Structures are given as C-alpha cells and as structure tokens.
Amino acid sequence: MTDEQKYAVSEIVKSALGGMVVSIDQPRPNRIYVLVDQKDFPAAAKVVYEQLGGRLATSTALEVRDAVELIYHFMLETEMVLCNLKTLVMKPELKVGSVGAFLPGADWIEREMAEMYGVTFEGHPDPRHLLLPDGWPEGNYPMRKDFPQQPGTESGETKPVVY
Amino acid sequence: MKKTILPIGPFHPLLEEPEFFTFHLDGETVIDVDVRIGYNHRGHEKLATGLTWDQVPFLVERICGICSTSHPYAYVLAVEDMLGIEPPPRGKYIRSLIGEMERIHSHLLWLGLAGHFIGYNTVWMWAWRYREEILDACELLSGNRNHYAMCRVGGARRDVSQKALDFTMKALDTNEKSTKMFLGAVADDPVIHKRLKGVGILTKEDAIAYCATGPTSRPSGVRWDIRETDPYDAYGESLEAGAWKVIVTENGDVFDKAVVRVLETLESIYLCRWLIENMPDGDFQVVPGEMHEGEGCGHHEAPRGEVFHYVRSDGSNKPIRHKVRAPTFSNLPTYKASCPGEQIADVALITAAIDPCYCCTERVGVIAGGKHSSLTQDDLVKLSVEKTMEIEKRMGVKSVLNKFK
Numbered sequence A: 001m002t003d004e005q006k007y008a009v010s011e012i013v014k015s016a017l018g019g020m021v022v023s024i025d026q027p028r029p030n031r032i033y034v035l036v037d038q039k040d041f042p043a044a045a046k047v048v049y050e051q052l053g054g055r056l057a058t059s060t061a062l063e064v065r066d067a068v069e070l071i072y073h074f075m076l077e078t079e080m081v082l083c084n085l086k087t088l089v090m091k092p093e094l095k096v097g098s099v100g101a102f103l104p105g106a107d108w109i110e111r112e113m114a115e116m117y118g119v120t121f122e123g124h125p126d127p128r129h130l131l132l133p134d135g136w137p138e139g140n141y142p143m144r145k146d147f148p149q150q151p152g153t154e155s156g157e158t159k160p161v162v163y
Numbered sequence B: 001m002k003k004t005i006l007p008i009g010p011f012h013p014l015l016e017e018p019e020f021f022t023f024h025l026d027g028e029t030v031i032d033v034d035v036r037i038g039y040n041h042r043g044h045e046k047l048a049t050g051l052t053w054d055q056v057p058f059l060v061e062r063i064c065g066i067c068s069t070s071h072p073y074a075y076v077l078a079v080e081d082m083l084g085i086e087p088p089p090r091g092k093y094i095r096s097l098i099g100e101m102e103r104i105h106s107h108l109l110w111l112g113l114a115g116h117f118i119g120y121n122t123v124w125m126w127a128w129r130y131r132e133e134i135l136d137a138c139e140l141l142s143g144n145r146n147h148y149a150m151c152r153v154g155g156a157r158r159d160v161s162q163k164a165l166d167f168t169m170k171a172l173d174t175n176e177k178s179t180k181m182f183l184g185a186v187a188d189d190p191v192i193h194k195r196l197k198g199v200g201i202l203t204k205e206d207a208i209a210y211c212a213t214g215p216t217s218r219p220s221g222v223r224w225d226i227r228e229t230d231p232y233d234a235y236g237e238s239l240e241a242g243a244w245k246v247i248v249t250e251n252g253d254v255f256d257k258a259v260v261r262v263l264e265t266l267e268s269i270y271l272c273r274w275l276i277e278n279m280p281d282g283d284f285q286v287v288p289g290e291m292h293e294g295e296g297c298g299h300h301e302a303p304r305g306e307v308f309h310y311v312r313s314d315g316s317n318k319p320i321r322h323k324v325r326a327p328t329f330s331n332l333p334t335y336k337a338s339c340p341g342e343q344i345a346d347v348a349l350i351t352a353a354i355d356p357c358y359c360c361t362e363r364v365g366v367i368a369g370g371k372h373s374s375l376t377q378d379d380l381v382k383l384s385v386e387k388t389m390e391i392e393k394r395m396g397v398k399s400v401l402n403k404f405k
Helices: A003-020 A038-050 A104-117 B044-048 B056-060 B070-083 B089-117 B121-142 B162-188 B190-196 B204-209 B235-240 B254-277 B327-338 B344-354 B377-395
Strands: A021-028 A031-036 A054-064 A067-076 A081-090 A095-097 A120-122 B004-008 B020-026 B029-036 B293-302 B305-314 B321-325 B365-368 B371-374
Touching (some): A038 A067, A054 A081, A054 B321, A054 B327, A067 A104, A104 B327, B020 B344, B029 B344, B044 B056, B044 B321, B070 B305, B089 B293, B121 B162, B305 B327, B327 B344
Antiparallel strands (some): A054 A067, A067 A081, B293 B305
C-alpha cells in the first residue's frame, strides 16, 4: 500500500458512512479521525466493523468540558489504516448506544468506560463492573476530573469511598 | 437442567495473576465461563497523566514483567505519531531488535509453561534453560535481562556495541538449533498430538468477532499482524527484504497455538539476524523538540498480540490522556467462545494457550539456617552488577560497569 492509496481510504470511509460524518481528517497516511454525532454512533461503528472490516483495537474515553469524548480505534487491516471513530457524549445524561451489543470485542472496554467515566451504554449485553468491585458505590467514577484524589479530605464536602 | 458452578480463584496456585473464574458445568463439560478481573488494577492510565512525557516510558515499562519493552515501544510510537518525529535508522533498528529478542524469550517462557501444564516438565526445564542465553544477550545489549529501557521518544535510549551484537549472533545460532529441536518435539510427539489437537478451538468467525490479536488470532487463520499491516521502524524494510514472514495456521486449537509460537520464535531469530547484519551506522536518537497540541496512536506487535497506546496532549509537559490496551484484554474474552463444550480438565490448558500476561513484582527473601532476612535494594544492585560482570568476563568484553568496581 502506497501513501496515495492510503490517502484514498478516507474517501472510502466517507462514502460508507454517508451523512453521518461530521468531520473527517487524515493528518498522516495511516491515521484517519472521523467525528460522528452521538445519535449516529452505534450505526457508524457497525458500518466500520461490518462493511469496512475494521478490527476494534480498543476504545478510549476522555473527559472534555461538557461531554465525554469516545474514540473507537478500528484497524482496517487490508487498507493498512487506523480509523479512529469519535463522538461526543453530552453531559449530564451521558447516554450512548452500545457497540458491544453487536460486536463482542467491545464488551469489556465498554464496561470499563462505563464504570470509570459514568457513560451509560444502552443495550449493552452485560452491564456489570469489570475492574471495580461489585459493591463500588454508585456515582463514583475514578477517571473523572471531579473524583476526589484523597476521599474525604477536602473540607468534608466529599464522602469517603467505602465499599 | 441442573448446573454445577465451580469457582476458581481469585488466588489459585496455577494462576500467577489474580483472576476469578466461574465455570458453569454439566457433569465435567463446561457450559459457560465468566471471568472477573480487576484484582491487579494499578491505575497506570491515571498515573501517566501526572508524569512528564519522558517519565511515562519508565512507568509503562513496569506494566508487564515479561513483555516489558512492548508498552514503552507502543507509547513512544504514539508520541512520535503525534509529533511527526522520524527517528534515525540506527535507533529504529535497535528498538526493533530489542522487540524481537523479547518475542523470542517470551515465547520460550510460554513454551516452558505450556509443557509444565501438560505434565511435560522436560520441555519446561529445557525451554527455560535455552531462554537464559537470550536473556544474557539482552543483558549485554541493554544492561538488563528484562526492563531494557531502550525506547525513548526520538529513537533508542542508548547505543549497542558491536561486541554485544556479535554475542547476540552466537546466542541466536544456538537458539535456532534448540528451537528446531522443540519444533520436532511439539510437532512429532504423538502424546502431545493426543493432548492438544482439537482442544479449545477458536473459530475464525469468533476470532474476528472478539477482536483477538497476535498468537491467539493467527492460529485461527486470521492474518492480523501489526508489523505487517501498519509497518513501523525496521519491520517494513525487513519484510520487503524477505527476512521473516507472518505465521498463520487454520485449526485454531491449542496445538496450532503452540506451533504458531514455536514457528514465530524461529522467524524472530531470522529477523534478529537480519537486523544485526543490516544495522546502520550513525545517530541513534534525535531531540524531540517542542511539544504541541495533538493526539497520536501507537501500536506494537508484542509477543502476546497488539499493544495499543493512545495519547492526547494539550501542549503542556504532561499527557492529558493516556490509554493503554494490553493484548490479553482482547484475548481473554475469547474464553467465552473456546471453552464451552470442553472438559473441565482442559480449561487450564486453554487458559495457558492464550498466554495471559503475568505481571509479578516481588521482593526477594532469603532463608538461611532457619533465619529469615530480606535483601535490601543495595544488595540486589550488588548481585546484579556482579552477575553482569561475570558474563562480561566469560565473553571477554570490556566492562561497561567500571564505575561500580
């Protein structure tokens, strides 16, 4: 695969996703970043998985000002391009359709993102804790910026995490 | 139908790493499996956001004690991807050489453990004995048997000497012979055939659906290898030169997983030899330059599969997000597909065939004459320095550790 062929992949991704694409960027020949809307998200992931043959490497959640950003890293093995599918899940609802519902490879990572960031994946087949214990108190999300670094020490405002 | 539930773990003599399995059984046949993890969660992703860019490789190198270079390798690739840095050729070749040496010793370690699990302890002792030579070569190349610390953003952290490369070449020669002997032992032994063939089959469809990677997916006929599909450092050039090839088999059972690993060890030996023969001269690192806003992805084909790292920068001296995905995270859920229908006695074997990553960090205790004493850090450093000097003496190499004398 030459660089020109790799740059042509963004057109393939764009036509496969159609109107769901909000923005698409290919800063380097082997990296594509696609932003889609929250409501189109599971459908877009399904297109990348089923039509383009993407292998889900993993997904990343990170907190931005009024949303949690999800990035699903799909490796297009035949095209030799990493396609990063992004969406912004708005606070405070933090609800998005589940990719794990049709792709077993997304099962664990969505459980991890749910417990660490408080994102609810609607339609997830097995929405239990993955890394945190079962008795972990509701509403405590360790990777969020507002999670107390030392529970219970900040002028009594935060409750100590007891489980 | 009445089901029996058999819990195993979280602490069990066969599991070096705490995991909790729940087996739903009908007689001795497994119907369903559930795995709970999280007993070893150390919060590396959060810790990384509190360190500077150059401190993170030190941290992520300690995620795993066996494939210790794969995490810093993937991390520096991610940062280089974000900043658009192109390391000099020698730095690239050194990093790839360390990555392949790691694959050889990790696969030999797995081969020994697999032999141990099926009650074939001769394989265990022999595999680990031949692994020692590779570890000695690693120690001479990098200064340590494991935790090589050879990756940094912009190239390799330090250069390798020609004498160390010559020694590595000799270690590879002896290792090629012993690996070929193992291939004969695995591929021709009728007992191993009976024990491993047709056990724990992972079909091609399941491997794709569970997004399995590395030596868990390739035995099922899925040709996924990051070294081939997203070539980085010296892998693209060496593949074009025909130095190595990707090993794929079709059956997906435990036997094929063993064969793929042994054949991959051989391919890694050929690749290491090619890298040493074609090692370019010149600089081995560049100065990374200014940090700017952006995001980058890096992945490295570790011995167990693809290690994936994602970093996001806001232009400051620390990452604002660092995502780490180890291969076992993708490979472990394939239990759900490969265990049901198998006998409970085979499950340990299917577990071992995935090669779950054992991260073990322990302190050393010595019991002599009934008295227990702990070794301090200084004692451990002294022992390690003495051992390196002994190897150097044996090989007639000028010591790099003069300052410790």
